[in-house]
Amino acid sequence: MSQSATSPKWFNSRTAMAGAALLAALGLAGCSGMGMGASSTPSAVKVTNGTLTDQHGMALYTFDRDATAGKSACNGKCAENWPPLAANDADKPSGDYTIITRDDGKKQWAYRGKPLYLWTKDKMPGDQTGDGFMNVWHVAKP
Structure with missing residues (x-):
């Protein structure tokens, strides 16, 4: 050459x-x-149309009051309306996804340190009725 x-x-x-x-x-x-x-996305989470969903296609949300990474501020009645995306002992965190321990001792998935939640008023895959709720709940996006 x-x-x-x-x-x-x-x-x-x-x-x-x-x-x-x-x-x-x-x-x-x-x-x-x-x-x-x-994919470094756990099986409990999917990316659907540019948003994070659970394995059934239900929208996942983040909560602005979760100000400390890896800590949920949504407990009690809040968690009844905004069920945490549950993780179990067999689940393995990867990439931007981690597992946090809630105040009640249960495990919850988090994305980039922000705990992930469902919204009880979403009834079908694709619903995002909780987006912008009280200006503190937002559809989770990758």
Whole structure:
């Protein structure tokens, strides 16, 4: 392979191949946490039309009053209306998804530190009637 007039003197086919191999290795290493094509979304969560839903297609919500990452501020009557997205001991967090322990000791899924909830007034997959409720509830988006 001949050297072009614009290539530095140290550049040759051997350095080009080494550089390509290094970039490929770095690219693969950077993807290893993402599962190389496998989703890092847990089975309890799906992405549907640009929003997070549960496995049945019901909208998931975040609560502005969950101000401390990994901590739910929605308990008691609040949690009756906004059921937490339950996680169990067999579930494994991955990527942006974590599992938090609620005040009652139950496990709940969180996305980027924000606990995820359903809304009891959503009746069918695709409903998002809780979005903007009291200006503190919002459809969760990836």
